[in-house]
Amino acid sequence: MGMATEAQFHVLAVDDSLIDRKLIERLLKTSSYHVTAVDSGSKALEFLGLNGSHEDGQRNPSPASVSLDEDQHQQDVEVNLIITDYCMPGMTGYDLLRRIKGSSSFKDIPVVIMSSENIPSRINRCLEDGAEEFFLKPVQLSDVNKLRPHLMKGRSKEMQQNISKRKGMEEILTPDRTRTRYNELEVV
Amino acid sequence: MLGLGADRLRADMNRLLAFLFHQGILDEQYLQLQQLQDESSPNFVSEVVNIYFHESEKLLRNLRSLLMDREFSDYKKMGIHLNQFMGSSSSIGAKRVRNVCVAFRAASEQNNRAGCLRALELLEHEYCFLKNKLHELFQIEQQRVLAAGVRYPMQN
Numbered sequence: 001m002g003m004a005t006e007a008q009f010h011v012l013a014v015d016d017s018l019i020d021r022k023l024i025e026r027l028l029k030t031s032s033y034h035v036t037a038v039d040s041g042s043k044a045l046e047f048l049g050l051n052g053s054h055e056d057g058q059r060n061p062s063p064a065s066v067s068l069d070e071d072q073h074q075q076d077v078e079v080n081l082i083i084t085d086y087c088m089p090g091m092t093g094y095d096l097l098r099r100i101k102g103s104s105s106f107k108d109i110p111v112v113i114m115s116s117e118n119i120p121s122r123i124n125r126c127l128e129d130g131a132e133e134f135f136l137k138p139v140q141l142s143d144v145n146k147l148r149p150h151l152m153k154g155r156s157k158e159m160q161q162n163i164s165k166r167k168g169m170e171e172i173l174t175p176d177r178t179r180t181r182y183n184e185l186e187v188v
Numbered sequence: 189m190l191g192l193g194a195d196r197l198r199a200d201m202n203r204l205l206a207f208l209f210h211q212g213i214l215d216e217q218y219l220q221l222q223q224l225q226d227e228s229s230p231n232f233v234s235e236v237v238n239i240y241f242h243e244s245e246k247l248l249r250n251l252r253s254l255l256m257d258r259e260f261s262d263y264k265k266m267g268i269h270l271n272q273f274m275g276s277s278s279s280i281g282a283k284r285v286r287n288v289c290v291a292f293r294a295a296s297e298q299n300n301r302a303g304c305l306r307a308l309e310l311l312e313h314e315y316c317f318l319k320n321k322l323h324e325l326f327q328i329e330q331q332r333v334l335a336a337g338v339r340y341p342m343q344n
Binding site: 017018019020022023026027029030087116137138140141 | 275276
């Protein structure tokens with residue numbers, strides 16, 4: 001899904017405030033992004049295909065324990081970036097960031113945090129734990145413009161992976177070299 | 189002649205906007221909203237503002253019922269309502285309403301019930317004023333659109 005280079009970038013926006021959802025949606029659409037907006041962290045995880053409500057004593061999800069949980073999940077829907085509010089009831093934006101970064105399937109999706117409060121320790125913690133950007137609300141078009149490099153980087157990485165995957169496939173399928181390549185495959 | 193009507197209405201709108209900015213009732217965020225409105229989303233501003241009205245009135249009712257309760261003590265809950273009100277006001281550029289929320293929150297954090305009541309009165313007043321002005325703005329805009337759109341079948 002979504003392997004064509006011309007496909008629009010898909011951004012998942014998370015905010016419990018309806019007004020802010022409308023705003024971020026409009027800002028993103030104006031920038032030609034395809035948008036899905038949800039009102040909670042758990043709905044965001046659900047959308048991605050991660051079982052958000054599945055606690056199971058995973059208070060501090062380390063990469064190992066989370067990937068056990070969603071071993072079976074490929075990315076159901078292609079999401080190129082997640083932008084989330086920090087202050088939300090239940091799962092905060094920071095909790096969501098941790099879940100995403102702790103997930104083997106989703107850790108490479110860039111995450112951006114928004115907050116109405118300018119608290120340096122909060123901002124630093126988010127950036128240190130993997131957030132690409134931290135926007136102060138109300139979010140402006142100039143903020144949204146900062147998303148593009150993160151999205152482009154993700155796409156070129158994806159293309160690199162697809163190219164090497166395809167190369168590998170071609171080598172497997174070329175009849176002349178089947179025998180030789182078979183050995184190499186086993187090594188891999 | 190009609191062009192003149194639309195132009196005059198536009199001037200009225202700008203005058204009202206200038207007044208609202210000057211009085212600190214609205215700030216640049218409101219302009220951001222206007223900039224996000226275009227042919228693909230022609231009613232964006234009024235949609236967002238109407239959501240704001242709806243939510244604000246609910247919040248004001250909640251705040252009032254909290255404070256009217258003789259056994260009221262849940263300042264934390266009040267803080268949550270206020271944060272929401274502050275956030276949405278900030279998002280549409282409702283500067284003065286937002287500032288009253290800040291003062292209200294300060295009173296709430298001090299568990300100052302009398303201060304909260306005063307702040308609530310002021311908040312209700314500011315909100316009312318804002319709502320009236322925004323309605324005025326939308327009305328002028330509506331008239332302007334109509335005036336700009338009407339064509340005479342013949343011109344001599």
